[in-house]
Amino acid sequence: MKLLVTGGAGYIGSATVVALVAAGHEVEVLDDLSTGFVDNVPEGAVLHELPLSAAAQVVDSTFDAVLHFAAKISVGESVRKPDLYFDVNVRGTMTLLDSMRANDVKRLIFSSTGSMYADAGLEPLAEDSPIDPQNPYAASKSIVDTMLPWECQAHGLGAVSLRYFNAAGASGHLGERHTPETHLIPMVLDVAAGKRAEFLLFGDDYPTPDGTSVRDYIHIEDLASAHVLALEAAEPGKHKVYNLGNGRGFSIREVVDAVREVTGHPVPTRVAPRREGDPVASVASAEKARTELGWRQAKPELRDIIADAWAFHRSRT
Numbered sequence: 001m002k003l004l005v006t007g008g009a010g011y012i013g014s015a016t017v018v019a020l021v022a023a024g025h026e027v028e029v030l031d032d033l034s035t036g037f038v039d040n041v042p043e044g045a046v047l048h049e050l051p052l053s054a055a056a057q058v059v060d061s062t063f064d065a066v067l068h069f070a071a072k073i074s075v076g077e078s079v080r081k082p083d084l085y086f087d088v089n090v091r092g093t094m095t096l097l098d099s100m101r102a103n104d105v106k107r108l109i110f111s112s113t114g115s116m117y118a119d120a121g122l123e124p125l126a127e128d129s130p131i132d133p134q135n136p137y138a139a140s141k142s143i144v145d146t147m148l149p150w151e152c153q154a155h156g157l158g159a160v161s162l163r164y165f166n167a168a169g170a171s172g173h174l175g176e177r178h179t180p181e182t183h184l185i186p187m188v189l190d191v192a193a194g195k196r197a198e199f200l201l202f203g204d205d206y207p208t209p210d211g212t213s214v215r216d217y218i219h220i221e222d223l224a225s226a227h228v229l230a231l232e233a234a235e236p237g238k239h240k241v242y243n244l245g246n247g248r249g250f251s252i253r254e255v256v257d258a259v260r261e262v263t264g265h266p267v268p269t270r271v272a273p274r275r276e277g278d279p280v281a282s283v284a285s286a287e288k289a290r291t292e293l294g295w296r297q298a299k300p301e302l303r304d305i306i307a308d309a310w311a312f313h314r315s316r317t
């Protein structure tokens with residue numbers, strides 16, 4: 001297929017471009033490089049350095065599908081600048097849909113998020129679990145997931161929303177390069193690498209086995225392979241939704257212990273108050289993706305995820 005990947009210069013998008021090219025697809029990338037990097041775009045994939053608002057300059061009827069990763073992704077920033085998040089994540093998606101509709105491009109794979117579900121503690125979250133976004137970022141993704149079934153029904157689009165849980169790990173030279181970094185694994189690796197003196201652990205009084213909050217970390221290569229399968233699953237007139245996660249939760253302490261084991265560094269840790277807005281836990285049930293898409297993870301082990309992230313981290317320091 002000829003594919004347009006928005007956000008293909010970013011963390012998850014670039015790993016997916018590699019998987020799509022390896023699967024034999026022809027790929028073009030639309031990315032404004034606001035948080036992405038030119039050197040993330042593999043040779044053989046054309047880069048259009050443009051914002052989503054200029055999608056009409058790129059989308060034409062030669063494309064078979066669009067994979068839409070481009071978005072603002074920082075939860076804290078979204079609380080301070082909700083207008084920016086609704087502009088890029090909602091209006092940007094609507095502009096893209098307009099161009100697709102005008103050019104009869106009938107397949108869309110959308111990067112949605114597991115963070116839109118209501119906090120259910122350690123209970124695994126399925127696709128029909130209650131939705132209750134707690135910040136503008138999650139709300140912006142949930143608005144798109146609410147629009148898509150109607151777009152599909154009215155205009156024959158075949159859309160697949162993939163709700164990722166906590167994307168983690170690295171794939172060779174493709175890894176997390178967010179500035180400022182806020183995500184757990186790169187923060188802990190910064191301490192292991194000596195770039196930070198200590199790790200601040202936000203809260204050890206949660207109702208979880210070791211008191212620290214629990215997340216479902218999923219390797220970006222496993223996210224990438226799900227997109228290749230989702231393309232085949234897109235069906236005109238239908239909006240399908242799949243959770244992508246390990247189906248297993250890991251506490252912050254488990255992550256820190258795994259980093260200690262992988263890096264051999266003691267990782268000095270200080271417990272700080274809970275971070276505002278954090279759920280107790282977020283764990284996926286990814287059964288639907290396994291059954292319907294035939295998705296299998298190649299790297300489900302936390303140590304493998306961290307080892308890949310560490311190799312990437314070291315290659316950059």
Ligand SMILES: NC(=O)c1ccc[n+]([C@@H]2O[C@H](COP(=O)([O-])OP(=O)(O)OC[C@H]3O[C@@H](n4cnc5c(N)ncnc54)[C@H](O)[C@@H]3O)[C@@H](O)[C@H]2O)c1
Pocket residue numbers: 006007008009010011012013030031032033034035036037050051052053068069070071072073088092111112113114163164165166167168
């Ligand atoms: N990282 C996670 O844990 C996670 C979890 C759930 C969902 N997601 C979703 O996955 C997608 C990719 O996230 P990521 O972690 O790779 O983030 P990222 O910031 O690395 O990638 C986003 C890409 O989109 C581009 N972009 C941003 N705004 C744009 C615009 N207006 N026009 C064109 N390009 C634009 C950026 O330059 C960047 O390359 C996002 O939609 C995000 O919401 C991520």
Ligand SMILES: O=c1ccn([C@@H]2O[C@H](COP(=O)(O)OP(=O)(O)O[C@H]3O[C@H](CO)[C@H](O)[C@H](O)[C@H]3O)[C@@H](O)[C@H]2O)c(=O)[nH]1
Pocket residue numbers: 073075113115138165166167182183184185187200201202203213214215252275278282
């Ligand atoms: O320095 C840190 C950083 C994080 N944490 C803790 O580690 C856990 C994971 O935090 P992350 O920021 O790595 O991940 P989140 O679950 O908060 O964020 C995930 O869900 C978000 C929406 O809620 C976005 O989708 C985001 O991109 C995705 O990684 C949380 O309990 C957090 O409080 C710390 O203790 N110390």
